[in-house]
Amino acid sequence: MAHLDETGTLIGADKVSGTSVYNAEGENLGAIHDIMIDKKTGRVAYAVMSFGGFLGLGSDYHPLPWSALTYDPQQGGYVVHLTREQLEGGPRFGENEAPQWGDRDYEKRVHDYYGIGPYWM
Structure with missing residues (x-):
């Protein structure tokens, strides 16, 4: 069976990973490492962006509310209206750390930092 991973308006999660x-x-600030999908609603909640490091080593991961990103076909990537400094100061976790997904207080702090309403509201 053929695997269709992109149309004009839809994209497979595996194709989002690695997008600048x-x-x-x-x-260029980094790349999408992963996306987090709300199991109950099916909505994409977060993009986990890899940021910093060298050749993928030592990167930090930054959870960004999905609504903070806009796809730009001319650049072939996502655009955030944030500075490098804002990202550096934002919520993050290391390669061997687990974010507190499912803890609404943690997730609310992520949304509050970026000034974006929570996806579940």
């Missing part, structure tokens, strides 16, 4: 993330000025 840019700021509004076109600076």
